[in-house]
Amino acid sequence: MMGGTFDPIHHGHLVAASEVADRFDLDEVIFVPTGTPSQKESSKVSPAEDRYLMTVIATASNPRFSVSRVDVDRKKITYTVDTLRDIRAQHPGADLYFITGADALASILSWQHWEELFDLANFVGVSRPGYELGDEHLADYLDKYPPGALTLIEIPALAISSTDCRKRAVENRPVWYLVPDGVVQYISKRQLYGTRAQPSSEGAAPMSSPVAAAVPDQPVDDEPVHQKPTIENNTKGTK
Numbered sequence: 001m002m003g004g005t006f007d008p009i010h011h012g013h014l015v016a017a018s019e020v021a022d023r024f025d026l027d028e029v030i031f032v033p034t035g036t037p038s039q040k041e042s043s044k045v046s047p048a049e050d051r052y053l054m055t056v057i058a059t060a061s062n063p064r065f066s067v068s069r070v071d072v073d074r075k076k077i078t079y080t081v082d083t084l085r086d087i088r089a090q091h092p093g094a095d096l097y098f099i100t101g102a103d104a105l106a107s108i109l110s111w112q113h114w115e116e117l118f119d120l121a122n123f124v125g126v127s128r129p130g131y132e133l134g135d136e137h138l139a140d141y142l143d144k145y146p147p148g149a150l151t152l153i154e155i156p157a158l159a160i161s162s163t164d165c166r167k168r169a170v171e172n173r174p175v176w177y178l179v180p181d182g183v184v185q186y187i188s189k190r191q192l193y194g195t196r197a198q199p200s201s202e203g204a205a206p207m208s209s210p211v212a213a214a215v216p217d218q219p220v221d222d223e224p225v226h227q228k229p230t231i232e233n234n235t236k237g238t239k
């Protein structure tokens with residue numbers, strides 16, 4: 001399972017989940033969007049239902065990914081100790097793995113009842129650009145738990161954060177390819193992060209469209225450009 005605020009979910013989350021599923025041969029990865037995250041300013045976090053739906057959209061095409069509402073439905077501050085207890089109750093006998101990025105792992109000693117967490121699940125810390133992946137801060141405690149209580153793994157580096165995606169959306173800069181396409185469209189439709197909705201979904205490219213973003217100098221309406229591409233032409237509007 002992978003807990004997160006997912007505001008919005010992005011490809012860094014999805015690659016982390018996919019890598020851990022592959023390395024540990026997991027049957028399923030359950031994404032668990034937080035209800036009210038304990039360490040994020042709640043007034044700045046999007047509604048839980050929007051974050052839940054974006055997570056459903058982002059994971060829908062992968063048969064091994066699912067999304068749990070346990071934290072969204074608990075209607076109080078989300079603590080991982082509660083998440084793990086609830087997921088265990090729903091999956092009795094399952095060997096649970098909790099996936100955390102290097103930044104989240106670094107703060108784990110500040111989590112509620114953190115000393116119980118390693119009894120409830122195996123933890124997997126994954127690398128994340130800009131953060132040191134380490135367990136030195138846990139060294140005094142880990143030998144109390146069975147081997148494998150925490151495993152650190154390197155995953156392909158994706159320097160993507162939800163903070164940057166939100167900032168881009170506010171500035172009408174592209175979030176295409178940082179988050180799944182359906183999530184770009186959901187952000188636009190729901191006008192999350194101060195984005196403006198398109199008047200109609202009929203052919204409208206929400207927010208900064210991939211066409212406009214990749215080739216800013218080219219027309220993006222129905223007028224086709226009948227020009228044989230040359231190196232000179234290609235360099236004009238592309239980056």
Ligand SMILES: Nc1ncnc2c1ncn2[C@@H]1O[C@H](COP(=O)(O)OP(=O)(O)OP(=O)(O)O)[C@@H](O)[C@H]1O
Nearest residue numbers: 004005006012100101102104128158160161162163
């Ligand atoms: N690019 C990434 N690579 C690896 N792990 C990541 C990445 N982005 C987030 N994670 C991990 O995913 C989990 C959920 O993260 P979260 O939903 O807070 O996303 P975020 O990008 O860190 O958000 P924000 O920028 O709003 O803090 C955390 O364990 C976090 O460390």
Ligand SMILES: O=C(O)c1ccc[n+]([C@@H]2O[C@H](COP(=O)([O-])O)[C@@H](O)[C@H]2O)c1
Nearest residue numbers: 003004005037038039079080081111112
């Ligand atoms: O249990 C806690 O006290 C706690 C404190 C901070 C974060 N967490 C969990 O860590 C995961 C990532 O959180 P966040 O805020 O970085 O999206 C998510 O599952 C949170 O519930 C948990």
